[in-house]
Amino acid sequence: MADATTTTTGRTFRLELISPERVLLDRTVRSAQVPAEDGLVGVLAGHAPLVSPVVPGVLTLVDENGQRHRYAVGQGFVEITKDRVRVLVDSAEHPDQIDRTRAQKAFDRARERLGKRGSDKDVDFARAEASLYRAMARLKVVASL
Amino acid sequence: MAKGIKELRRRIRGVKNIAQITRAMEMVASTKLKRLQERAEGSKPYGEALRMLVGRLAGKVESEQFPLLRGNTSGAIGLLVVTGDKGLCGAYHSNLFKTVTALVQQNPGTPIKLFVYGGKGRIYFRGRKPGIELAYPDVVEKIPFVSVRDAVRGLVKRFLAGEIGSLKLVSTRFLSAAQQKPEVRDLLPIDPASLLGDPVAAKHFDPILEPSTEVIFERLLPKYLEMQVYGAVLEALASEFAMRRIAMKAATDAANDMISSLTRQYNRARQETITKELLEIVGGAEALKG
Known part of the structure; x- marks a missing residue:
């Protein structure tokens, strides 16, 4: 990592974003930010090898031309190796594919369900929480357009 | 005259x-088959990456400590049966139902809980011996991964709660465009040997594991199951359309x-x-x- 500090802006690495349905991205990027379990992990070329769970959130990347792209991602894993970052997630969406009103509705629904905590035994809170995070990620990505 | x-x-x-x-x-079935094969192709990179990760981590952990790799005391068998929603596909469904019936007869006295994908299975098993424990409402042909994921999560929860002692998958294997066969596979408890834990590769695989090797491995295991079931559903669908075409x-x-x-x-x-x-x-x- 130390040798990367001086020339990071010029250096690139390969980023793969893969869902069970398809390979969404396989491209060269300058940097990436992955929503890992312990917080956002910023990755530049030469990052130390790492494996960590990914939580629903926003994946940001900066391509070779300095352009920023954002994706709403679901749960999964990130695997950083010497020359490649691989993000395996249940789902990933580009802002173009996101339906804003649907995301907002999902957000409201999840919030309402979470509000019933303790009163209603039928509500699966872990699931409601996960869908809340997913909806938040979607809304954030759309807002960045 | x-x-x-x-x-x-x-x-x-x-x-x-x-x-x-x-x-x-026939023509519709054949185009759908082509599209499904593409879908199955698209799911391969994820499956492979996941398998590699699981294999390398499996070489690093003590498998006995993970409940999904251990049996539990429940004698009940869970059967996840993947059927289709439409008929006119030859012996596709009758072969599947025969396999399930044979399994039930081989295990007399053992409680069997049926989990069913597909409308045909819902209709067939309703009112028959083991009874349906849970039927998933999805249209199998359009099933997205997340829906399979939620179903598997529910099954894992039942296994961990001791409602079922093992889980088997009954689905049709796509051997070739001309040959498809129902098969029974064991899902839970996960056979540690099936994870292809590779101690040699694991040794050279030394990344930072956050929060810990165990936590990551524990999260990977259900994901691994989800992917297995998703793959089996895609394969079953390809078989269904191949048989319908024939x-x-x-x-x-x-x-x-x-x-x-x-x-x-x-x-x-x-x-x-x-x-x-x-x-x-x-x-x-x-x-x-x-």
């Missing part, structure tokens, strides 16, 4: 219509055979009437002469 000819003409027209429909269905091709061929045999009958009957009429005319003329 004239009525017989009319009847034959009507039947020929009817069979031709059927042949047209079955041919169209069944529809057979139906089209049979209809065409029937059309030619009916046409032959029709022509013969028509010829017969003409001959008879001619004979009558000739006979009548002879009689007038005489």
Whole structure:
């Protein structure tokens, strides 16, 4: 990592974003930010090898031309190796594919369900929480357009 | 006689219509099969990456400490059966149901809980012996990964709660475009050998594991199951459409055979009437002469 500090802006690495349905991205990027379990992990070329769970959130990347792209991602894993970052997630969406009103509705629904905590035994809170995070990620990505 | 000819003409027209429909269905099944194969192809990179990660981590952990790799005390068997929503696909469903019935008979006295994908399975198992524990409402053909994921999560929860002691998957394997066969696979407890834990690769694989190797491995295991089931569903769908294509091709061929045999009958009957009429005319003329 130390040798990367001086020339990071010029250096690139390969980023793969893969869902069970398809390979969404396989491209060269300058940097990436992955929503890992312990917080956002910023990755530049030469990052130390790492494996960590990914939580629903926003994946940001900066391509070779300095352009920023954002994706709403679901749960999964990130695997950083010497020359490649691989993000395996249940789902990933580009802002173009996101339906804003649907995301907002999902957000409201999840919030309402979470509000019933303790009163209603039928509500699966872990699931409601996960869908809340997913909806938040979607809304954030759309807002960045 | 004239009525017989009319009847034959009507039947020929009817069979031709059927042949047209079955041919169209054959073509639909064949395009859908192609699309499904593409979908299965698309899911491969994820599956492979996941398998590699699981394999390398499996070489690093003590597998006995993970509940998903251990049995539990429940004697109940959970069966996840993947069926389709539509018929006209040859023996696809009857083969599946036979496999399930055989499994049930092999385990007399053992409680069996059925988890069913597909409308055909819902209809078949309703009111039959083991009864349906849970039927998933999804249209199998359009099933997204997240929906399979939620189903598997529910099953894992039941396993961890001790409601089921093991989980088997009954689905159709796509061996080739011409050969598909129902198969029973063990899902839970996960056989540690199936994870292909590779101690050698694990040794050279030394990343930072956050929060810990155990936590990551524990999260990976259900994901691994989800992917297995998702793959099996895609494969079952490909099998269904392959069998439907074959069944529809057979139906089209049979209809065409029937059309030619009916046409032959029709022509013969028509010829017969003409001959008879001619004979009558000739006979009548002879009689007038005489």
